[in-house]
Amino acid sequence: xxxxxxxxxxxxxxxxxxxxxxxxxxxxxxxxxxxxxxxxxxxxxxxxxxxxxxxxxxxxxxxxxxxxxxxxxxxxxxxxxxxxxxxxxxxxxxxxxxxxxxxxxxxxxxxxxxxxxxxxxxxxxxxxxxxxxxxxxxxxxxxxxxxxxxxxxxxxxxxxxxxxxxxxxxxxxxxxxxxxxxxxxxxxxxxxxxxxxxxxxxxxxxxxxxxxxxxxxxxxxxxxxxxxxxxxxxxxxxxxxxxxxxxxxxxxxxxxxxxxxxxxxxxxxxxxxxxxxxxxxxxxxxxxxxxxxxxxxxxxxxxxxxxxxxxxxxxxx
Amino acid sequence: xxxxxxxxxxxxxxxxxxxxxxxxxxxxxxxxxxxxxxxxxxxxxxxxxxxxxxxxxxxxxxxxxxxxxxxxxxxxxxxxxxxxxxxxxxxxxxxxxxxxxxxxxxxxxxxxxxxxxxxxxxxxxxxxxxxxxxxxxxxxxxxxxxxxxxxxxxxxxxxxxxxxxxxxxxxxxxxxxxxxxxxxxxxxxxxxxxxxxxxxxx
Numbered sequence: 218x219x220x221x222x223x224x225x226x227x228x229x230x231x232x233x234x235x236x237x238x239x240x241x242x243x244x245x246x247x248x249x250x251x252x253x254x255x256x257x258x259x260x261x262x263x264x265x266x267x268x269x270x271x272x273x274x275x276x277x278x279x280x281x282x283x284x285x286x287x288x289x290x291x292x293x294x295x296x297x298x299x300x301x302x303x304x305x306x307x308x309x310x311x312x313x314x315x316x317x318x319x320x321x322x323x324x325x326x327x328x329x330x331x332x333x334x335x336x337x338x339x340x341x342x343x344x345x346x347x348x349x350x351x352x353x354x355x356x357x358x359x360x361x362x363x364x365x366x367x368x369x370x371x372x373x374x375x376x377x378x379x380x381x382x383x384x385x386x387x388x389x390x391x392x393x394x395x396x397x398x399x400x401x402x403x404x405x406x407x408x409x410x411x412x413x414x415x416x417x418x419x420x421x422x423x424x425x426x427x428x429x430x431x432x433x434x435x436x437x438x439x440x441x442x443x444x445x446x447x448x449x450x451x452x453x454x455x456x457x458x459x460x461x462x463x464x465x466x467x468x469x470x471x472x473x474x475x476x477x478x479x480x481x482x483x484x485x486x487x488x489x490x491x492x493x494x495x496x497x498x499x500x501x502x503x504x505x506x507x508x509x510x511x512x513x514x515x516x517x518x519x520x521x522x523x524x525x526x527x528x529x530x531x532x533x534x
Numbered sequence: 535x536x537x538x539x540x541x542x543x544x545x546x547x548x549x550x551x552x553x554x555x556x557x558x559x560x561x562x563x564x565x566x567x568x569x570x571x572x573x574x575x576x577x578x579x580x581x582x583x584x585x586x587x588x589x590x591x592x593x594x595x596x597x598x599x600x601x602x603x604x605x606x607x608x609x610x611x612x613x614x615x616x617x618x619x620x621x622x623x624x625x626x627x628x629x630x631x632x633x634x635x636x637x638x639x640x641x642x643x644x645x646x647x648x649x650x651x652x653x654x655x656x657x658x659x660x661x662x663x664x665x666x667x668x669x670x671x672x673x674x675x676x677x678x679x680x681x682x683x684x685x686x687x688x689x690x691x692x693x694x695x696x697x698x699x700x701x702x703x704x705x706x707x708x709x710x711x712x713x714x715x716x717x718x719x720x721x722x723x724x725x726x727x728x729x730x731x732x733x734x735x736x
Contacts, residue, residue, distance in 0.1 A: 257648050257672075260679060264652060292622040292649040293631040335632050479603045479619075479630045486604065506603070508616045508630050513604045 256300035259308070270310035271295060277314055282324055285461045286331055288485035294331070301330045332399040334477060337418065338373045338411070341507050342425035344475075345381055347527040349427050352502055353385045356470065362391040365469045365496065367460060368477030369395040372406025373419075376435075377426075378473065379449040384429050388452060394467070396458035403455045410442040460489050465496040472497055476506035483513065490516045499534040542725040543683065544657040545607070545623070546571050547650045549643030549673070551578040551665030551697055555589060557687070557713055561663070562612055563593035564717030570609040571659075571724055574601070574650065576643045578669070579617055587614055601628045615641035623650040639669050647673020656681030659723075661716065662708075663687045665697025671704035683723070684708035685716060 258267055271294070275287045286294065302313050305323065316323045339345050356362055369375050375395040382388040397403050411419075420432040436443040458466070460477070472493050478486045493503060494516060503511075503520060505528040511517055520530035550557055554577055562573070573596070577586065590612065591598040601613040606627050615621035619630040621641050636642035643662075647670060650658050660677040662670045664687060678684050684705045689695040691712040702708060711719055 257676070258652070264655070264680075290622070290624065290629040292624055292652060293620075293629055293633065295652075296631075296633065296645070335634060476630075476632050479632070483604055483627075506630075508600065508619060509603045510605075512602075513606070513627075 256296050256303060258295070258299065262309075267295070267310065270314070271298065274298070274310055274314040274317070277318055278324070278327075281318055284324075284328060285459075288461065288482050288488075289331070289480055290482050293480055297330045298327075301327050328399065329401060332397075333402055334368065334370045334480070336370050336373050336476065337415070337422065339377045339419060339422035339426045339428075340374060340475070341527070342422045342427075344504070344507065344527040344529070345377065345426035347524045347529060348504070349381060349385065351523050352471070352529060353381075353387065355500075355502070356385075356387055359470055360390065362387065362471070363467055363469045364391055364393045364471040364473070365467070366393060366395040367458070367472060367474040367493075369397050369403075369406060369455070370399075371402045371411075372409065372455070373411065374473070374475065375406060375453060375455075376409065376411075376445050376449055377423075379453060380423070380428070380435055381426070383449070391452055393453045394469075395453055395455050398457070398459045398461075400457055403457060407450070407455050409445040409447070409450060410439070411436075411445070413438060413441055413443050416443050460492065461485065465492055467496065468498050469496055469501060470498055471502045471504070473504040475504060476509070478509060479506065487514050487516075490514050494519060494532065497532045499532060501532045503530045503532065504528065505530070541657075543571055543659050543723070545650055545654045546573045546659045546661065546720060547623070547647055547673075547677070548573060548575045548661045548663065549577075549647065549665070549670035549697070550575070550663040551643075551667060551669065551694070553666070553693060554664050555586065557663045557693065558586075558590060559593050560713050561661075561717055562590055562596065562598075564714065565594065565596065566721050567595045568610075569596060569721060569724075571720075572607045572609060573612045574607075574615075574621070574623065574646065575612065576615040576621060576641045576646045578639055578641070578643075578665070578667075590614070601630070603628065603630045615646060617641070620645045622646065623653045625653045637667070637669055639667075643670035644673040648676050651676045651680040651682060654682075658682035659685065659720065661685045661687075661720075662698055662701040663713070664692040664694050666694045667696060668700040670697060671700045674701050674708070675704045678705050678707070685719065686710050687716065688712045 279285045279287060298310060305316060307313055317327055366375050375393060379388060382391050423432040436445045478489055497503060507528060509528055511520055511530060519533055523529045523531050579586065587598050587600055596610055596612045598612045600616045601621055604627050618640055620633055622629040622631060636645055647660055658677050660674045660682060662674055674684050686701045686708045687698045688710050689698040692698050
């Protein structure tokens with residue numbers, strides 16, 4: 218996927234711009250007219266035609282570039298398409314298709330829109346607390362640990378897991394394979410620089426997650442970023458992997474895939490569960506996002522819940 | 535463009551901002567036992583607040599729970615958007631997303647309402663209750679444009695008037711009701727056999 222390899226500055230900056238809130242107490246009704254924030258189908262656009270255009274666009278992207286978004290959840294995919302249509306100054310999905318097919322740069326920008334998943338360090342602190350108390354003791358029984366963080370995005374949760382394993386005394390016997398479909402986010406993950414203004418929130422998360430040290434030990438404050446210690450990534454391999462099209466590449470003791478499959482439709486979720494099941498050792502651990510469940514997949518009976526609330530499952534032997 | 539409605543309404547979506555617990559309890563507790571249109575609720579709240587479902591479950595026979603990803607939408611269910619996710623309605627089930635907050639809100643009422651209008655067209659009833667910002671207005675507008683039905687809590691009756699006010703600005707023809715009359719109205723119009731409501735004041 219050489220196409221995605223060049224950093225796209227325009228999109229990167231725009232993202233940060235979107236996140237910086239100009240706080241207003243009680244939005245005034247005049248904000249009603251600002252549509253920039255709600256990417257959605259324009260008024261009067263036929264829902265049936267829209268669906269046809271989306272299908273044709275995704276088919277064309279797959280046939281021409283090999284990027285397969287055909288099994289993504291429709292409503293969130295559609296929001297991201299309209300966001301890109303707005304950013305490109307276009308009016309219809311067909312216009313986006315034309316631009317994407319004839320301008321690889323536009324394809325690259327759309328790819329970023331479709332594949333970046335927003336995350337945070339120690340997102341859902343309760344999950345990390347449960348991992349510490351319930352999973353870490355199980356992991357101590359293995360002399361060597363292979364952990365797969367599937368869909369790691371910009372790496373916040375990989376660094377979180379590295380810190381947790383470090384504090385549990387398990388980091389030196391662990392290898393973390395952190396993968397994502399998108400090479401651009403992997404580059405950001407490898408760099409290990411996160412926005413300084415997030416550190417307050419991340420420190421609170423870290424403490425709620427049962428962190429035992431001072432969070433600031435793990436990073437160095439720079440101009441506007443927090444650079445995380447490179448020792449945290451010495452046992453991490455960041456690598457491109459596409460959950461939709463690529464297969465298993467090792468046997469793992471733990472697989473984390475949190476808030477990635479929410480963007481997939483049910484059939485694709487099942488296919489990814491095939492992959493995870495085949496990639497876990499017997500009694501291996503599968504961690505999903507807080508509001509994901511294997512209950513609605515065909516793997517419901519193949520796992521037992523170690524912690525139902527935090528969605529930590531163990532593969533049956 | 536949108537198929538003409540053939541039966542009763544199939545989905546009720548409710549938006550309310552922080553502080554709307556009282557209003558939500560009042561609404562769900564007044565729905566009759568056996569009320570079978572699924573109800574989807576977005577309330578703005580902090581990441582940590584987990585008690586909302588319990589507090590709602592206490593006062594209703596309907597099944598209350600936080601919506602999970604790909605969970606089927608079933609009759610008799612009251613589904614609450616989990617904090618820190620956008621809740622999206624697909625035909626017959628939910629999807630979640632962690633995309634950026636919309637107008638500082640995640641979950642966003644607008645996002646959920648718009649997805650419900652996409653998935654259920656004219657079979658959606660949108661309800662906007664008390665709240666301190668304009669979230670929900672654009673979504674309610676979309677519901678009505680797709681042939682759905684809009685109910686807005688009478689601002690005079692609302693704890694915080696900003697949200698109902700801005701919803702009415704966006705959808706001037708919405709049915710305006712005081713809180714205590716919303717549940718009976720939902721029960722009355724569910725089969726669409728009753729003529730649409732005229733604006734009523736508290």
